[in-house]
Amino acid sequence: MSPPQIVLIPGLMNDADLWRDQVSGLKDIAKPRVADITKGNTLAVLAEMVLATSADTFALAGFSLGGLVAQEVMRRAPERITHLALLDTTMLPDTPERAAEREALVAQAKKPGRFHGFGRKLARSYLSPVNQSNEDLIGRVRAMTERLGPEVFIRQTRIERPDSRASLTRIPCPTLVLCGRHDVLTPPSLHEDMARRIPGAELVILEESGHLTPIEEPDKVTASLRALLRRGTEPNARIAEASSET
Known part of the structure; x- marks a missing residue:
């Protein structure tokens, strides 16, 4: 059986080098691929680009702006995502x-x-x-x-940042929510709220990081992603219960 694909989405003004350590640290258990989000000007366009260039099913990790793209991908094609990681990102629109x-x-x-x-x-x-x-x-x-x-x-x-709070409650796959303790742009309190909204989400806060967790504590980010990929792909309990009641 071939290893699963994991698509890693960088943040604003980041390229593949953001995920350099994770690509190296995951390649024995997955097929890492770094998405390019430098060309589209809406989340919808970027999400469709990710979907068009990815495997039929894949794990997905998004950092910062990439986390917003990942949430849009999940809204459009939840059946294709086996695992989800949201790193140092937000669910809130701009004030x-x-x-x-x-x-x-x-x-x-x-x-x-x-x-x-x-x-x-x-x-x-x-x-x-x-x-x-x-x-x-x-x-x-x-x-x-x-x-x-x-x-x-x-x-x-200039990409519009939407209000994603409602859609978080419908995420069906194993999910990791991760941020740095010293992240002042998207602080831990925001990620705590995010994790509470996602059924069965795991929250990880890295004590020596600010906003740039993949390069500030790369080994711990890699370890968290490896742990996520080891989780089963069954629907989260709250999703399954909700489906059985309809």
Whole structure:
């Protein structure tokens, strides 16, 4: 029997290097593939691109913006997803204030000159205190943003963030919800709420991470994904009970 496919979706201004350690750490039990979400301008388009380039059934992990894409994939084709992982992401729409902040960032990115997608100020927002001076880690993130450039930043930043709270309750497969303890962008309290809404979800909070868990604590993210893939694919109990009552 061939190993299952796991599709790994990066976040905003991330490319395949975000998942480098997980690809290496999962290849003995799965077929990892990193999705490309740099070309579409809506969650619907990105989700369809993921579905069109994936196996008939597959495990799915989404980080940050990639987690929003993963939730859209689940809404469109739940029967194709065997396992789901949502990392450092959200189920909430942008507030008017956050939407205005995004447009301000877009305006900044449109200015002429070299595009610096990950400076010191962003590092303080994205990384845990112990990693904010980690030059290797900062350089790795900056290299991704510079490879992708301002056009991708603008396109991804303007993607509408929907309210996904209702759809979380209908997720039928084994699910992992994971975030960093020091994630100030999508904090642990948000993930606790998310996990409560998903039937049978496992919540993992990594103590030494900020927002960038796949590169801040790569071994623990890999271990959590391996544990998820070992879980059975039977429908969660609450889903099965609900189906039997209809």
